[in-house]
Amino acid sequence: MTSYQIKCPGCGAVNRIPADKEGVAGTCGNCRAKLPPLYSTPRELHDADFDAFVAAYPGPVLAEFWAPW
Ligand SMILES: [Zn+2]
Numbered sequence: 533m534t535s536y537q538i539k540c541p542g543c544g545a546v547n548r549i550p551a552d553k554e555g556v557a558g559t560c561g562n563c564r565a566k567l568p569p570l571y572s573t574p575r576e577l578h579d580a581d582f583d584a585f586v587a588a589y590p591g592p593v594l595a596e597f598w599a600p601w
Contacts, residue, residue, distance in 0.1 A: 538570050541590070 534551040538558075542565035549558055549570050558567040568590040577585055586593050 536570055536572055538567055540565055540567060 535548045537546050538549055539546055540560040542560060543563040545560055545562035547561055547567060554572055555569050557569045560567055
């Protein structure tokens with residue numbers, strides 16, 4: 533099973549996150565702090581959900597904008 537590693541912002545412990553838990557906030561196995569959701573694949577956002585996603589996401593966000601014209 534594919535998994536990803538995320539460093540706990542509270543204690544620095546490295547936590548392994550299964551790939552099927554993408555977008556789900558986890559809990560640090562060491563200090564029980566809430567871990568930010570991990571996204572390993574691009575997400576398509578729209579006007580209705582872009583601001584809320586960026587405001588709520590605790591990490592850096594890389595955005596690519598495009599339009600059909
Ligand atoms: Zn921790």
